[in-house]
Amino acid sequence: MALEANYCRVWLDQPGPNRLEQLLCVRRTRLGKTGQQICVGDRVQVDGIDWPQGRGAIAALEPRHSLLERPAVANCTRVVVAVALDQPQLDPLQLTRFLLTAERTGVAVELVLTKADLLPAAAAQAWCERLQGWGYGPLLVSAQQGTGIDALRQRLSQPGIAVLCGPSGVGKSSLINALLPQLSLRVSAVSGRLQRGRHTTRHVELYPLAEGALLADTPGFNRPDLPVDPGALGPLFPEIRQRLAHQCCRFSNCLHRGDPGCAVGSGWDRQGLYRTCLDDALAQAERVSQRGRRDDPQLLDQRLRQPSRRRRRQDDPAAEDSGPINPGRAD
Numbered sequence: 001m002a003l004e005a006n007y008c009r010v011w012l013d014q015p016g017p018n019r020l021e022q023l024l025c026v027r028r029t030r031l032g033k034t035g036q037q038i039c040v041g042d043r044v045q046v047d048g049i050d051w052p053q054g055r056g057a058i059a060a061l062e063p064r065h066s067l068l069e070r071p072a073v074a075n076c077t078r079v080v081v082a083v084a085l086d087q088p089q090l091d092p093l094q095l096t097r098f099l100l101t102a103e104r105t106g107v108a109v110e111l112v113l114t115k116a117d118l119l120p121a122a123a124a125q126a127w128c129e130r131l132q133g134w135g136y137g138p139l140l141v142s143a144q145q146g147t148g149i150d151a152l153r154q155r156l157s158q159p160g161i162a163v164l165c166g167p168s169g170v171g172k173s174s175l176i177n178a179l180l181p182q183l184s185l186r187v188s189a190v191s192g193r194l195q196r197g198r199h200t201t202r203h204v205e206l207y208p209l210a211e212g213a214l215l216a217d218t219p220g221f222n223r224p225d226l227p228v229d230p231g232a233l234g235p236l237f238p239e240i241r242q243r244l245a246h247q248c249c250r251f252s253n254c255l256h257r258g259d260p261g262c263a264v265g266s267g268w269d270r271q272g273l274y275r276t277c278l279d280d281a282l283a284q285a286e287r288v289s290q291r292g293r294r295d296d297p298q299l300l301d302q303r304l305r306q307p308s309r310r311r312r313r314q315d316d317p318a319a320e321d322s323g324p325i326n327p328g329r330a331d
């Protein structure tokens with residue numbers, strides 16, 4: 001459900017004695033040795049349970065069905081990208097980068113436009129129509145006025161793990177508070193000329209929303225990464241997928257830059273944004289390959305073998321069963 005310092009809070013499939021639902025668990029050392037990182041959303045096996053203390057140890061990690069890389073959430077069944085219509089202003093490139101990260105999971109992607117109360121209805125509607133052209137069915141919501149909250153609840157109440165992600169300050173935690181008022185998650189006002197968020201939420205946490213349905217609040221950030229392979233970018237755009245469903249490009253490695261025989265063509269709204277992302281991805285790939293050529297292979301090998309400080313700490317058996325420094329919830 002959440003990672004807290006060196007501990008994982010684990011929700012039990014079956015409640016324990018006295019209807020105990022959650023355990024605070026350490027990770028067994030051998031998990032660290034196989035390089036298995038645990039993410040929120042992972043299914044794990046727990047042993048060494050101390051029921052009266054509500055403690056246990058994670059012994060194994062079950063295979064994942066999906067992984068959202070940043071914010072890291074495993075086994076999500078739905079990624080909900082939230083952006084504000086204003087405060088902070090909606091930035092189409094930033095929104096595109098969030099949508100690309102969401103599309104990479106392969107699970108359903110939804111779009112929520114928050115702070116609907118801050119724009120005139122006609123301007124909000126114009127955004128909805130534009131984003132429909134991108135292949136999404138945006139939902140207009142206002143946590144402040146309560147608009148769209150029931151519709152959002154309906155979309156998110158299906159069994160599985162839904163992740164709410166997006167830039168800082170768009171009102172993700174405010175939406176979760178509107179859905180689950182008993183939580184009272186911390187929120188804070190945007191600030192500065194650009195009305196940016198203040199990174200209020202600091203960790204990913206899952207909250208039960210309905211029977212079998214969990215919802216993750218996540219820390220906002222401003223610039224999601226692009227895929228390392230520039231060729232992987234195109235299929236993450238619904239507009240490109242739709243065009244390629246009917247026709248193929250002449251070359252199978254076509255990057256859809258108006259190359260001869262390209263089936264994607266021009267005249268679509270996000271064409272410029274696609275090109276910007278593609279140029280960034282190509283520059284990033286070039287940097288990676290240059291670094292690879294420059295680095296002495298032997299040195300590189302040594303560096304790869306050097307365990308990180310974090311890994312060394314995880315592998316320290318003395319650290320494994322020590323009590324938590326602060327078992328309290330951080331949010």
Ligand SMILES: Nc1nc2c(ncn2[C@@H]2O[C@H](COP(=O)(O)OP(=O)(O)OP(=O)(O)O)[C@@H](O)[C@H]2O)c(=O)[nH]1
Pocket residue numbers: 114115116117118141142143144145167168169170171172173174175186187188189190197198199200201202218219220221
């Ligand atoms: N006008 C208006 N303000 C809102 C609405 N929803 C949230 N806010 C305000 O936006 C600010 C940021 O809200 P948060 O819920 O903290 O935003 P967040 O996305 O969780 O931000 P991080 O945790 O930093 O990622 C707060 O001042 C909220 O009161 C809304 O529907 N309308």
Ligand SMILES: [Mg+2]
Pocket residue numbers: 172173174186187200201217218219220
């Ligand atoms: Mg928040």
Ligand SMILES: [Zn+2]
Pocket residue numbers: 249254255256257261262263264
């Ligand atoms: Zn093409």
